Amino acid sequence: MKREDEFSRLELHLPSCVENYRYFRSLLEPETRLLVLVKANAYGHGAVEFAAMMQSAGADYLAVAYPVEGMELRSSGISLPVIVLTAGTDFFEQIIDARLEPSIPNLDALEKLAGVLRRRGIKDFPVHIKLDTGMHRLGFMSGEIDALSDFLEGCPEVKVRSVFSHLSVAEDPTQDDFTLGQISLFERNSERLISRLGYRPMRHILNSAGIQRFPQYQFDMVRLGIGIYGISALPEVRLKPVASLKCKVLQVKQLGPADGDVGYGRFGHIVSEGTTIATIPVGYADGIDRRLGRGAASFSVRGKRVPTIGNICMDMCMLDVTGVDVQVGDTVTVFGDDPTVAELADILGTIPYEVMTSIPRRIDRVIVR
Numbered sequence: 001m002k003r004e005d006e007f008s009r010l011e012l013h014l015p016s017c018v019e020n021y022r023y024f025r026s027l028l029e030p031e032t033r034l035l036v037l038v039k040a041n042a043y044g045h046g047a048v049e050f051a052a053m054m055q056s057a058g059a060d061y062l063a064v065a066y067p068v069e070g071m072e073l074r075s076s077g078i079s080l081p082v083i084v085l086t087a088g089t090d091f092f093e094q095i096i097d098a099r100l101e102p103s104i105p106n107l108d109a110l111e112k113l114a115g116v117l118r119r120r121g122i123k124d125f126p127v128h129i130k131l132d133t134g135m136h137r138l139g140f141m142s143g144e145i146d147a148l149s150d151f152l153e154g155c156p157e158v159k160v161r162s163v164f165s166h167l168s169v170a171e172d173p174t175q176d177d178f179t180l181g182q183i184s185l186f187e188r189n190s191e192r193l194i195s196r197l198g199y200r201p202m203r204h205i206l207n208s209a210g211i212q213r214f215p216q217y218q219f220d221m222v223r224l225g226i227g228i229y230g231i232s233a234l235p236e237v238r239l240k241p242v243a244s245l246k247c248k249v250l251q252v253k254q255l256g257p258a259d260g261d262v263g264y265g266r267f268g269h270i271v272s273e274g275t276t277i278a279t280i281p282v283g284y285a286d287g288i289d290r291r292l293g294r295g296a297a298s299f300s301v302r303g304k305r306v307p308t309i310g311n312i313c314m315d316m317c318m319l320d321v322t323g324v325d326v327q328v329g330d331t332v333t334v335f336g337d338d339p340t341v342a343e344l345a346d347i348l349g350t351i352p353y354e355v356m357t358s359i360p361r362r363i364d365r366v367i368v369r
Contacts, residue, residue, distance in 0.1 A: 007281045008247040009364045011336070012045055014053060016240030020228050021057045023239065027211055033202065033221035035061035036228055039069060039085065043229050044287070044356035045243050046365030048076040053367070054228075055080050063223065067091040070100040083128050083162075086138075092116045096125065101161060105130040105138035110151060110158070117157035126161040131189050133165040133182040133205075145189050149196035162202040162221065163190045171209035171233040179210075183217050209233035231342065231352050244336025245287075245359065249301070249328050251279045252321070262318050263310025267294050276322045278306070280332050283315045287358035288334065289348055293317060297347055300333040301326055 025034060036059045037043070042050035051062055051073050063083040064070045070082045071094065084095060087102035089112045095102050096116070104110045104127050117125050129148070132139030140148050152160065165186045169175040186205050194200055202220035208227030211218070212234050227233070230241035255262070255275045262268025262277060278301070282288050293312040298305040302324055309320040319332070335341045335355070345352045 008245070008286060009366045010044075010046065010359055011244045011246060011366050011368045012049055012053070013240070013242055013244065014367055014369045016230065017050075017053055017228065017242045018057055020230060020239050020242065021054070021059075021224075023237075024208075024211055024222075024224050024227055025058075027215045028218055028222065032218050033060035035059070035063055035083070035204070035221055035223045037063045037223060037225040038073070039063060039065035040357045041069075041361065043226065043353060044359040045229060047072060048078070049365045049367055051076075051078045051080070061221065067095050067098070067100065070095070071098045074098045074100070081126075081161075089113075096120070096122065101126045101128060103128045103130050103138075103164075105132075106140065107144070107147060107151060110148070110155075114155050114157045123156050124159040125157060127158045128162045128164060129160055129193065129201075131163060131165040131186060131193075133185045133189070134178065135166050135168045135182075137166070139165060140189075142185070142189055145192050149193055152193075153196060160193075160197060160199075160201040162204060163193060164204045164223075165190075167205060167207055167210050170207055170213060173213075179214070183214070212237065226353060229352075229356065241336055241340055243341070243356065245282070245334040245363070246331050246336070247280045247282050247334065249278045249326060249330045249332060250281055250316070252326055252328060253277045253279075261310070263293075264313060265311050268310025268318060272322070274322065275320065276324070276326065277309065278319045278321045278326050278330075278332075279316055280319065281316055282334060282363075283313045283317055285314045286360060286363055287355065288312050288317060289344075289355075289358070291348055292344065295320075297344060298339065299335075300338050301330055305339070 036054045038047045038051045041047045061081050065086045067084050070084050082100050084100050085103045089109050092113050130139040132141050170179050190203050204221040206222040208225050211222050230239045232239045255270045256273040284290050290312045293308045295307040298307040304324045306319045306321045309318050341352045341355050345355050
């Protein structure tokens, strides 16, 4: 028995995904390549399902965080080039075997990869060189470019497929001077490196917000992450939410003050006769943060918003559906068009990324065409 039949499901709306893709594609020159990030289980959307949709939509590249994520894509039949953004140094054999392309942020990683390739007699293996332009997470600093260039000149085992960096605050207009400084530094350092290579790899620095706000710096490729999933950096641009978390009502009860309280800790107080409570099969183990309980959030059922009542449980939560004709088996939308994932993120004081990536794999991903 599948959870989608009787319990919970994350619906992936293919037309919305395609519409978002076309919007971002429209901001780019025809020759600019488009990479889609499907790390962290495609931001909680389901990596295999989403990668298949992006492959069909015409994406040029995919990117994951860890080698195991790329291996999953390969074992599921995804054939697009896949960058591993956090390749580490211990899984180069598996990366090679799975035809993945590692990001290289330092000489230690590059030297270890070159050694593995040399032992296996492999040359021109594709790598992606990460430059640090101010985020200071991973990447080669300005003072390391010459040493990197020296090593690459004597390393036929690798071929630089791209040089890239990461913008820290592209979504924030108040920090555009910093963003433009990052882009300028990237231009200088990438050219320093490329001038020594003897060939021109791709360059890319724009993320979703960068594509929307700085399309003049698209270089050869851009990286589309949260934007493809429906979150826009521009308030005036409303993208389509791709995912909707839905579940079905398990039970409906009529309660009054004499019946006591609802949920663990007795925080769901019944103050009126004829209060109607509906129980649904999602809880904090399904990514429904406990802070959304006690009326902090409301979900949709039969076109009406209904608040949570009491504490969120591990596998369930309760809703006050008083005044709404709710029946067992009715569909409840936890997020989607109403409420949006951004609304829940605001309640939690976080970002939509965190809400989406909290949805575990036990929730079925279902493509809606």
